[in-house]
Amino acid sequence: MEVVVLAKWVPTTQEEELKIIDEGRSVDLEEVPFRMNEWDTYAIEEAVRIVKEHGGVGWVISMGSEDADTALRRGIAMGLERGVLLETEEDLIDPFQRAFIFKNLLQKKGIKFDLLLTGGQAEDDEFASTGGVLAGLLEVPYASMVIGIEEISGGEITLLRELEGGLMERVKMALPAVVSIQTGINEPRYVSVTGVLSAAKKERDFLSAADFMEGAKGLLQLIRVEIPPPKEGAEIIGGDLDGKVSGILNILKEKGVYK
Amino acid sequence: MSYSLIIAETRKGEFQEGNFDPLYLSDIVGLPSYILLPEGEYGILRGSCDKVIVAPLKEGEFLNPLNIIRLLERTFQAFGEPSAILLPHCSFGIDVAPYVAGRLGWPIITDISGFCRGEEGEIFIKTLYSEKINGHFRLKEGMRFVGTVRKGVFPKVAEVVKETLFEEAPSIEKDPRRDFIEYIEEEIEDVDITKADLLVSVGRGVKEKGNIPLFEELAALLGGVLSCSRPVADRAWLPKARQVGTSGKTVRPKVYFALGISGAFQHIAGMKDSDVIIAVNKDPSAPIFQYAHYGVVEDMHRLAQKMIENLRDQK
Numbered sequence: 001m002e003v004v005v006l007a008k009w010v011p012t013t014q015e016e017e018l019k020i021i022d023e024g025r026s027v028d029l030e031e032v033p034f035r036m037n038e039w040d041t042y043a044i045e046e047a048v049r050i051v052k053e054h055g056g057v058g059w060v061i062s063m064g065s066e067d068a069d070t071a072l073r074r075g076i077a078m079g080l081e082r083g084v085l086l087e088t089e090e091d092l093i094d095p096f097q098r099a100f101i102f103k104n105l106l107q108k109k110g111i112k113f114d115l116l117l118t119g120g121q122a123e124d125d126e127f128a129s130t131g132g133v134l135a136g137l138l139e140v141p142y143a144s145m146v147i148g149i150e151e152i153s154g155g156e157i158t159l160l161r162e163l164e165g166g167l168m169e170r171v172k173m174a175l176p177a178v179v180s181i182q183t184g185i186n187e188p189r190y191v192s193v194t195g196v197l198s199a200a201k202k203e204r205d206f207l208s209a210a211d212f213m214e215g216a217k218g219l220l221q222l223i224r225v226e227i228p229p230p231k232e233g234a235e236i237i238g239g240d241l242d243g244k245v246s247g248i249l250n251i252l253k254e255k256g257v258y259k
Numbered sequence: 260m261s262y263s264l265i266i267a268e269t270r271k272g273e274f275q276e277g278n279f280d281p282l283y284l285s286d287i288v289g290l291p292s293y294i295l296l297p298e299g300e301y302g303i304l305r306g307s308c309d310k311v312i313v314a315p316l317k318e319g320e321f322l323n324p325l326n327i328i329r330l331l332e333r334t335f336q337a338f339g340e341p342s343a344i345l346l347p348h349c350s351f352g353i354d355v356a357p358y359v360a361g362r363l364g365w366p367i368i369t370d371i372s373g374f375c376r377g378e379e380g381e382i383f384i385k386t387l388y389s390e391k392i393n394g395h396f397r398l399k400e401g402m403r404f405v406g407t408v409r410k411g412v413f414p415k416v417a418e419v420v421k422e423t424l425f426e427e428a429p430s431i432e433k434d435p436r437r438d439f440i441e442y443i444e445e446e447i448e449d450v451d452i453t454k455a456d457l458l459v460s461v462g463r464g465v466k467e468k469g470n471i472p473l474f475e476e477l478a479a480l481l482g483g484v485l486s487c488s489r490p491v492a493d494r495a496w497l498p499k500a501r502q503v504g505t506s507g508k509t510v511r512p513k514v515y516f517a518l519g520i521s522g523a524f525q526h527i528a529g530m531k532d533s534d535v536i537i538a539v540n541k542d543p544s545a546p547i548f549q550y551a552h553y554g555v556v557e558d559m560h561r562l563a564q565k566m567i568e569n570l571r572d573q574k
């Protein structure tokens with residue numbers, strides 16, 4: 001089995017107050033810490049398990065600035081063997097364009113896969129699209145938001161897709177295929193900082209994304225970013241800690257849920 | 260004249276409410292709307308769109324990107340090429356839209372939550388960075404794209420009443436490379452969070468499993484039930500049955516007390532109809548404050564400690 005995982009190095013903005021710069025065209029990420037996209041950590045874990053069970057080689061591929069090498073090193077520390085970084089300083093936001101670059105990479109470098117895994121979505125742009133577009137471009141089967149891989153045998157994969165409200169569907173697909181992974185599918189193994197550091201000794205391929213742009217047109221343009229205009233919003237309960245506590249308790253009493 | 264083709268989701272034969280947002284977006288953009296659906300009766304759509312096109316496929320065959328692309332090729336031959344292919348942003352939409360975009364070579368915008376038209380042309384709005392930013396996107400080569408639309412964001416254009424034609428889509432040969440086998444329901448749960456009057460709900464801000472007991476105690480002292488956002492259930496810090504949101508439970512308690520939850524739409528969709536929402540977050544710019552009735556900017560651990568002390572004193 002050749003298993004390829006696409007893994008993105010993303011800004012962790014969940015706890016940050018964001019600033020808009022560049023005359024409204026971009027978000028200031030200078031001070032924001034980056035990490036492996038949550039969904040991709042689950043995809044890597046799944047790939048490591050598949051390769052362990054079925055043999056073969058696991059790849060991790062990332063596209064981004066040179067910092068995204070950390071995504072390769074994390075993937076390798078978790079148990080994948082090969083790493084490829086497509087370096088670019090450009091902010092390639094269009095998922096169609098990104099998928100096209102990945103297609104060019106796979107084809108030009110002769111990287112053949114039985115299974116290509118992506119995360120269900122990237123935390124930063126949340127397009128949930130890159131893997132599906134890539135599958136379409138390669139004309140191979142695709143299934144998204146996979147929450148269980150039950151069996152791989154005889155050139156087929158049986159999997160569970162997550163639907164809404166606790167419902168799932170069981171699907172069978174022919175390999176090679178592209179699958180996007182939903183969080184919670186497994187328990188990603190812990191890797192230590194030293195594990196990630198020592199993965200730096202492993203050979204990786206550093207390529208320039210610019211060499212794989214043929215036909216990869218950007219069809220979508222991000223012309224402006226803004227802080228969402230406030231809706232009605234919450235009434236803020238301020239004061240010191242005691243004041244906040246009694247404020248909350250008063251509401252609970254008023255609503256009759258706490259006596 | 261061109262049109263927008265809405266590929267609709269049904270589940271177990273039921274037409275899903277989320278299909279209306281792509282339909283209303285199509286009206287707002289000003290395109291005639293054709294809706295493509297699996298086998299079934301769709302009388303409810305009379306008056307709301309220009310064409311209902313029923314495909315000779317069962318639901319399990321229809322909700323499959325590999326069959327949809329074959330169906331689209333035949334549909335284009337029969338009805339002409341649309342300028343927009345729109346789907347609801349749900350488990351079906353995100354399965355089909357990117358694949359279709361890749362096969363057709365069309366641009367894709369997912370999770371559309373706004374639209375405007377101005378000097379710069381047509382702008383589609385999509386949230387970025389965990390809903391902290393709105394991105395304004397423009398199609399470089401004009402109106403020809405695949406899009407998915409967020410549920411509950413576009414209002415009905417009141418004056419639109421259409422003469423709906425019912426048609427049948429041409430038949431296709433199914434793609435043998437992907438097959439629907441069956442639906443599976445989630446297993447039995449521990450507590451039913453949909454029955455609680457008070458939910459104390461924790462998110463990733465809880466930080467680690469070892470902190471769960473603190474919030475369990477808080478919920479118990481208040482006479483409420485502990486629930487959570489997805490990352491907490493993903494890590495099995497709480498059972499999956501406690502997860503609130505689109506892929507968990509939809510809840511409507513008298514009070515939803517959320518601590519350390521940022522406010523992703525998949526979470527909000529599961530709790531927005533609560534009578535009162537109180538949100539605690541250390542980040543004053545957390546999107547959940549947009550949806551909550553009351554907000555407290557505070558460290559959730561410190562606050563929970565203090566509340567527990569007060570409640571113990573009162574007992």
Ligand SMILES: Cc1cc2nc3c(=O)[nH]c(=O)nc-3n(C[C@H](O)[C@H](O)[C@H](O)COP(=O)(O)OP(=O)(O)OC[C@H]3O[C@@H](n4cnc5c(N)ncnc54)[C@H](O)[C@@H]3O)c2cc1C
Nearest residue numbers: 462463464488489504505506507519520521526541558559
């Ligand atoms: C198909 C799909 C389905 C999904 N279904 C669901 C679903 O059903 N339910 C769901 O919840 N999510 C769902 N998600 C995930 C969703 O997109 C978000 O990733 C998730 O809701 C984020 O959870 P969170 O708010 O707990 O974590 P985060 O977004 O990481 O937010 C953590 C928050 O805690 C705050 N915080 C941190 N430390 C503290 C502290 N000490 N004190 C106070 N505040 C603190 C931070 O400021 C931040 O706002 C789904 C996603 C997809 C793609």
Ligand SMILES: Nc1ncnc2c1ncn2[C@@H]1O[C@H](COP(=O)(O)O)[C@@H](O)[C@H]1O
Nearest residue numbers: 006007063118119121122127128129130
């Ligand atoms: N720049 C990138 N580098 C590596 N993987 C990516 C990149 N962009 C997208 N992906 C993959 O595609 C998935 C979905 O991303 P998106 O379509 O941007 O939400 C991610 O979880 C990754 O697996």
